[in-house]
Amino acid sequence: MPELPEVETVARGLQRAVVGRRILTVTLGKTDFIDDPAALERHLPGRRIEAVERYGKFMLLRLSEASGADPENREAAPASLMVHLGMTGNLAPYAPEQPAAKHTHVWMRLDDGRELRYTDPRRFGRMAYLSGETLAAHLTPFGAEPLQVSEEEFAERIRSRNARIKALLLDQTVLRGVGNIYADESLWRAKIHPAQRGTKLSEAQTRVLRRMLQQVLEKAIASRGSSISDFLDADGEPGEYQQHHRAYGREGKPCYRCRTAIRRTIVAGRSSFSCPKCQPAPRVRKHTAKRVTRSRNG
């Protein structure tokens, strides 16, 4: 479900809805998606949510130091709750009398009486309580923020790699936050085939691709994300960006530019939608038979 625009939507909703609230109690259901469930129960109660930020597809709930803490106590220092929504995760506040949805796995009672609940049918999400130093270690492997990356860095990260552009866009150590929908949408707009190799892209192409990617992400954020089946923001509202999809999910439908039927192929192990005419497939280099003219004593 959630890629950068959807996570940004949820994070902004939570920023409005729960910043300043203190967590009073934590109740856990299934915990196999939580790094260290006991750490949540031990460290979250008493903390105030100071901010909700997005980092790639992660949300970071910044937490105050434990109330009335001994400043010498490192356990009580400011920390973060890191949340990844996986495919079906959601984090939103509810009135306590509202019955919990099926697959609710975390309840955080807040000091205004509401409950911040995490639901996730597939449990592909992740949750972890991280102190300052461990948080930094968790964030270092990730690549550039797509909305901030410079033209030069973007070109360098893509053109230095021989992998398929689709795989590179999805690789969170190259860029953080791009997923299957927005990869296809930006490639369609840039007229680049998903199987094209990074090394084969011209500077002009990476320039256009970065622009299209940023444009798509910004417009999607403005539409509160894409709701294909079940994505809801923190207010329970679906996004609307799916109305603007040009490639994703449009197999057999006419290309918005040239009316050619959009094709679905598997690239980087994922469904990939592209226009066979506007996004010409890379020429497959015939495997030229190795010459047998090597010197025998070589």
Place this chain on the structure above:
DNA sequence: CGTTGAACCTGTTTGC
């Protein structure tokens, strides 16, 4: 380095 396929889970859609 890069690719593929399977695995992790549950729910929904598609096809026969």
Place this chain on the structure above:
DNA sequence: TGCAAACAGGTTCAAC
């Protein structure tokens, strides 16, 4: 109608 297969916005890991 019924049942099984295919598929889903994510990530990770082994094997090649």
